[in-house]
Structures are given as C-alpha cells and as structure tokens.
Amino acid sequence: MADDVWQVAVFTLTMAVVATLVMLPPGIVFAWLFARHRFRGCTALETLVMLPLVIPPVATGLILLRLFGRRGFFGRVAESVGLEVIFTWKAVILAMAVMGLPLLVRAARGAFEQVDRRYEQIAASLGAGPLRIFFTVTLPMAGRGVLAGVLLAFSRAVGEFGATMMLAGNMPGSTRTIASGIYIYTEVGNDAAATSLMLASIMIAFGSLWFSNRLARP
C-alpha cells in the first residue's frame, strides 16, 4: 500500500480506538441505567441515545456541527477554553463516538440485564456498596457482552462516514479516514488506493465483528 493509504488506515484505527475509549464510560453508565433503573424521562433519554442508529449519519453530523460550531453551545464553550473541535481530528473522534455509542449501549444493556440481581443482593449482604458491587460483580459478569458491544462500536467507528464528513471534513493527513478516503479516491479515479482502503476496512471490520459475535455467544 502507498504511504498515504497506510497513513489513512493507521489514522482511522487510532481515532476509532480513542473514540471507543471516549464512548466507553458514558456507554456503560447509560447501559446500566437503562438495564437496572426506571426513572422519569428514561425512555426519552434512551431514544435520544439510540437516535444516531436510525437517522441519516449526515443528519447526526449536521446536529453535531450546529452544537459544536462557532455559534453552537458546545462550540462556544470549547472556544472559551481555546479548544478547536470542528474540522480537526477531535471532530473525527466526536463523530465516531456519537455514531458508535448506540451499538455499545444496546449490547451492554442486554449484558447487564442478563446478570441475575441475586448476585448483587448477595454482594450487598456481604457489605459491598453500590460502586463496589458494580465493579466487582455486575461489570465482570456482564463483561463478555460489554466487550462484544465495545467491538461492535469500534467497528462502527472504523466505518463511519456521513457524520465525520459533516463535522471533520476530508482533509488529507488530518481528518481523512478509511471511509472518506475510499470515497475521494474513487471520485478522483485512484482505484488502487480506494481498493486498498476497502480491503483494509473489510479486514478490520471482519476481525472485530467475528470476535464480537464469538463473545456474544454463551
């Protein structure tokens, strides 16, 4: 593969790993909340988190652009602390994280629901507080399902296109990902580069999905 194709592949993998790490804490908290608690606005919050699964990715990108643009609420907050988000690698991470989050939440929620509450009750009767119960009983017992969700979300992040294009653009060396690379190389007739990236994305996606499916099996 040519150097720029390597660069795009490595950049995408790095961004996808960071995005997965970024979405992990909120993803696990949301999944646990939805699996274990019923509260006012629970269904609305869950629907909101799941929305990127069903609306066009470019629409998600546009929403993020409005929120993180110069005139957006988060954009102004970021600017006030000297942080530039849109059309930078940070925007790539943000788009990947938002698009991957629903898959992580959905898989992890199912995994948490599978953990028999009796184990948590026993841990409580042994003197453990809620945090200790979560980290020593609930999370380890849901571990396989959560990891399957993490891999699924990572795969989604690697293949992210629409939201990333809207929020981060397609700048060689700074925001170009595998998906946007395939698009642009095809547009300019660089079939070899487009094919190389396509094969790279298939290999990455196949590997992580295969592992995710294995973990999801009992």
Add this chain to the structure above:
Amino acid sequence: MSFSLTLEFTLQQGEFSVEIDERIEADAIALYGPSGAGKTTVLEAVAGLRQPERGRIAVGDRTLFGSEDGVDVPARHRCIGYVPQEIALFPHMNVRQNVTYGAHGAPTEDLSRVLAVLDLEPLVERRVEQLSGGEQKRTAIARALMAGSRMLLLDEPLSALDVALQRRVMQYLVRVHDEFNIPMLYVSHRADEVLMLTDWVVQLDNGCVTASGPSKDILPRV
C-alpha cells in the same frame, strides 16, 4: 449463645402476604413449613433484601427495620450473613476470592480458621464451576462467616444435595454453630434437619405463623 429476634411485620409480595408477630429468645431458630409458606420471604426481609410494609425487625436491641421509627438499615450494613437456596457464589471468582469478598481486612487467622472448620483449604484456588454442590454450600457458608456476620441466615442449605452430601453438610453446619457461636436463622421444610440444628421453631403456612415454640415440642406433633 442465646440471642433475641424480633419479627413483627407485614410484607406484601404481589398477591401473597406474610404476617408474622414473634419475639424469640433462642440459640438457633428455624422457619419451618411447606414450599410457598413464606419462609424465604421472612429470611430476605431479615437480610434487608425485601422491605416490609410495616412492623419491626430487630436482632437483640438493634433495630434493622422499624416502620414507626423510619429505620431501614441497608443490607450492606446489617452484618448478617445470608446463604441463599440457590447458592449464588460469584462465578467469575475462585473459592478464596468468594470467601474473602466481604472480609474487609479480617485477620488471616480468621480466614484460616473458617477454611479449616469447613475443610475448604484444599479448594481455595478452585473456580466455582469446579466445585461439587456440597463444596459450593460450604464456600457460601464460609463467605457469610468471613463477612463479619453477627448472625447467619441459611435458606434450605441441604436442598439439591444427595443424602450422603446432606449428612456431610449438616455435620459442617453443626460444627460452624459450635465453633463460631453464631446465632442462626434456618429455613427448612424437613423436621429432622430442624430438630438437629435448632432449638426453636416458627412454623409457617401460607404466610402466617401456625405454631411457635421449642423445636422438640413442636416438631414431634407435625
């Protein structure tokens, strides 16, 4: 070691309700009755896993639940070792990790003593799925003891064991009772077990107390 137990509460569980009004001074108490009598519900209320509608639960002069005083000590602060019928050992931990889960920095001698009394020393590194039914019961009892429990709640500890294993586990229970001098609340539907291990029996049927008194007086009649 005699202890006093106050069970005066009403607990609704769907269509089923448990009403109990007992103050008992005994060494080891049995909740005895057929399946569905409400024995486990009472045990779970004492453990803090179910909340009664109203009433009072106290061990000695320590109120664990009191609707009038607004007291409801969380399960984790009750210092009550609960051994449920379905053993619920943590499957991702080995025997040692299970036994020490609630130990909170208990001295190593305590762990050695508990492991010795329950013959668990050779099994400490084994994973839960490698244990027999009797070994799992002993591990669950050890775990409850190591949590610094002031009282043990045992829910049908001999169920789902073959006759030979039942005899062995019963010997361990007697040994635990003698060695650790710990009050016990024991759930069973079998008179022989209750007679062997407890000195007071509360007989339950359909959520209500039908008899209460010294085991040797109550059980020969049933």
